[in-house]
Amino acid sequence: MRIVVPMKAVPDLVEEIELTSDGSGIDREYLKFVLNEWDDQALEEALLVKEAGDAEVIAVGLDSDPDIEQALYAALAKGADKAVKLTGAGEAPDTHARAEMLAGWLGDQGADLVITGVQSPDDLDGQLPPALGARMGLPHVSVVTSIEAGADAGTVRVRQEFSGGRSTELSVTLPAVVGLQAARQSPRYAPISRIRQMMQAGGIEEAPLSPASGTSGLRVRRMYAPESTGHAEMLTGSPDEVAAKIVELLSARGLVKG
Amino acid sequence: MSNNVMVLCEHVGKRVTDSTYELIGKARELAGAFGGQVEVALFGPADLAEQLGGADVVVNVDDPSLAEYVPECYERALMHVLGEREPRLLLLANATIGLDLGAAISVSWQAPLAAYCVGLAAEGDTLVATCQILGGKIMAEVETEGTKAVATVVGGAFPTEPGQGSGSPEVVTVSVPDLGSVRMSLTQTFEAQGGDVDITSVDMLVSVGRGIGSQDNLETVEELATSLGVPLSASRPVIDSGWLPKSRQVGKSGLKVKPRAYLAFGISGAPEHLEGMRSAELIIACNTDEQAPIFEIAHYGTTVDLFDLVPAIVERVQG
Numbered sequence: 078m079r080i081v082v083p084m085k086a087v088p089d090l091v092e093e094i095e096l097t098s099d100g101s102g103i104d105r106e107y108l109k110f111v112l113n114e115w116d117d118q119a120l121e122e123a124l125l126v127k128e129a130g131d132a133e134v135i136a137v138g139l140d141s142d143p144d145i146e147q148a149l150y151a152a153l154a155k156g157a158d159k160a161v162k163l164t165g166a167g168e169a170p171d172t173h174a175r176a177e178m179l180a181g182w183l184g185d186q187g188a189d190l191v192i193t194g195v196q197s198p199d200d201l202d203g204q205l206p207p208a209l210g211a212r213m214g215l216p217h218v219s220v221v222t223s224i225e226a227g228a229d230a231g232t233v234r235v236r237q238e239f240s241g242g243r244s245t246e247l248s249v250t251l252p253a254v255v256g257l258q259a260a261r262q263s264p265r266y267a268p269i270s271r272i273r274q275m276m277q278a279g280g281i282e283e284a285p286l287s288p289a290s291g292t293s294g295l296r297v298r299r300m301y302a303p304e305s306t307g308h309a310e311m312l313t314g315s316p317d318e319v320a321a322k323i324v325e326l327l328s329a330r331g332l333v334k335g
Numbered sequence: 336m337s338n339n340v341m342v343l344c345e346h347v348g349k350r351v352t353d354s355t356y357e358l359i360g361k362a363r364e365l366a367g368a369f370g371g372q373v374e375v376a377l378f379g380p381a382d383l384a385e386q387l388g389g390a391d392v393v394v395n396v397d398d399p400s401l402a403e404y405v406p407e408c409y410e411r412a413l414m415h416v417l418g419e420r421e422p423r424l425l426l427l428a429n430a431t432i433g434l435d436l437g438a439a440i441s442v443s444w445q446a447p448l449a450a451y452c453v454g455l456a457a458e459g460d461t462l463v464a465t466c467q468i469l470g471g472k473i474m475a476e477v478e479t480e481g482t483k484a485v486a487t488v489v490g491g492a493f494p495t496e497p498g499q500g501s502g503s504p505e506v507v508t509v510s511v512p513d514l515g516s517v518r519m520s521l522t523q524t525f526e527a528q529g530g531d532v533d534i535t536s537v538d539m540l541v542s543v544g545r546g547i548g549s550q551d552n553l554e555t556v557e558e559l560a561t562s563l564g565v566p567l568s569a570s571r572p573v574i575d576s577g578w579l580p581k582s583r584q585v586g587k588s589g590l591k592v593k594p595r596a597y598l599a600f601g602i603s604g605a606p607e608h609l610e611g612m613r614s615a616e617l618i619i620a621c622n623t624d625e626q627a628p629i630f631e632i633a634h635y636g637t638t639v640d641l642f643d644l645v646p647a648i649v650e651r652v653q654g
């Protein structure tokens with residue numbers, strides 16, 4: 078089985094997000110980019126499928142994403158068989174453009190399964206897995222928490238999760254696209270030394286993309302940080318002083334014996 | 336093309352979900368502005384139409400393959416209904432079905448999609464959506480081009496009441512072409528597992544997020560929970576890591592809680608988490624990032640490190 082895992086680098090949410098001076102988008106220049114956490118989950122699940130049977134895992138990234146090489150080398154270090162950087166993706170493509178370009182490239186890759194993150198923090202025009210599924214005319218399932226070999230050859234069993242902890246199991250005929258929510262186990266860790274080895278070996282392949290022709294049909298008027306209408310009243314002081322205030326708030330409501 | 340606003344009805348165990356009412360309420364407002372009607376697409380038995388008094392028209396597809404949610408069956412049925420009814424706008428809840436179908440419908444129906452909507456307004460003929468992105472740190476105000484659009488709406492963004500009208504909508508029955516060729520089938524259904532404690536029925540919760548760093552560190556917050564005599568709950572990453580059972584998860588795919596006090600330690604306040612706890616009476620958040628979105632909904636906040644703060648609270652409580 079051939080599994081392709083499209084990965085995306087996204088702004089690190091731990092950092093302060095700056096907007097461009099005209100407020101029409103985020104300022105990517107000084108932002109730190111990291112692998113989309115759900116793509117990391119997707120890679121983990123792909124590696125688990127590989128370990129459970131006979132599969133080849135190919136991690137792919139777009140050259141539009143800052144530091145995507147880092148994620149691709151890490152994928153190799155974790156056990157992906159191949160990493161491919163797709164070139165000519167343009168600047169900051171949105172989901173619709175990504176889906177169109179990836180579908181073009183995937184067309185002749187013979188992938189049985191495409192596994193990618195259920196969402197990314199900046200996919201304003203929607204999530205990649207269903208867009209890709211629709212573009213490629215393939216069955217697709219999102220919010221998935223496990224993928225295992227199916228009862229019949231050429232199928233997989235996927236677990237799809239719903240609000241409140243309900244879930245269902247679906248049997249899906251391959252080829253298919255899956256949007257991963259959480260892998261069956263926490264994503265494995267790749268030691269830095271191993272990532273370095275991969276970098277020295279220079280194992281990333283490159284392949285060109287055909288540029289996207291369509292647009293998402295969204296026009297951004299402005300972006301802004303949420304207006305702080307209901308911002309919390311901040312408690313300041315030493316840990317002990319803050320602790321005292323918190324206990325006071327709770328005991329005023331009879332929640333601790335003050 | 337019509338000026339109607341269509342909502343896809345979600346139902347669980349013979350009950351229409353709250354998120355559906357949230358969408359119908361918003362659809363009423365938007366349909367009014369566009370000069371159209373509110374249509375609700377109802378897949379499965381038509382008797383649920385009784386619960387859809389907020390709609391003008393219920394478009395029912397009652398096919399055995401739609402009795403339960405199977406993504407491809409729903410997608411095909413929805414595409415068919417969209418083709419027949421040609422609404423101006425389709426509203427989906429940004430939960431599993433919306434995450435599954437939204438962008439696929441956008442591609443196939445060739446309509447722009449605005450995801451993670453927390454605001455929707457009609458300005459003349461233009462649909463303007465306010466979307467929450469980057470884990471709730473940034474809002475994007477967008478216009479959708481063209482004469483049709485799809486929006487996926489964050490749970491709890493709109494009130495349910497305006498969608499719970501008591502009218503008697505016209506029920507239009509639509510039959511879908513053969514769904515026999517779909518490439519997936521439902522094999523099992525799992526109900527939510529109960530836990531040792533019910534976090535939805537307690538007065539207070541000590542809740543912990545990824546900021547805790549490791550399973551070993553959980554001891555710190557566990558001690559606080561014990562000294563306050565309340566259970567520990569958590570954000571999704573803590574549950575996914577296997578550090579606490581699923582029955583302790585607060586949020587979109589976990590439980591909705593409404594305690595008298597919710598103490599959040601090392602939780603950023605992603606929209607999916609806020610969905611589960613925003614109506615707690617008192618929210619106190621501890622997060623070292625002063626920009627963390629949790630502070631937008633917390634009543635009190637502090638940027639003191641949780642590893643300094645938690646032991647200090649324990650000491651006070653144990654007095």
Ligand SMILES: Cc1cc2nc3c(=O)[nH]c(=O)nc-3n(C[C@H](O)[C@H](O)[C@H](O)COP(=O)(O)OP(=O)(O)OC[C@H]3O[C@@H](n4cnc5c(N)ncnc54)[C@H](O)[C@@H]3O)c2cc1C
Pocket residue numbers: 195196220258434543544545546547569570571572573584585586587588589590600601602603604605606607608611621622623624627639640641642
């Ligand atoms: C379909 C779907 C459903 C989901 N359902 C849920 C759900 O039910 N519940 C849920 O919670 N999430 C859910 N999520 C995930 C959600 O998007 C976020 O990824 C998640 O809520 C983040 O959890 P967190 O705040 O603990 O982690 P992070 O976002 O990583 O935040 C950790 C925070 O800890 C702070 N911190 C670090 N160190 C310290 C310290 N020493 N002291 C104090 N603060 C510190 C950091 O500043 C940071 O803000 C869902 C996602 C999807 C796609």
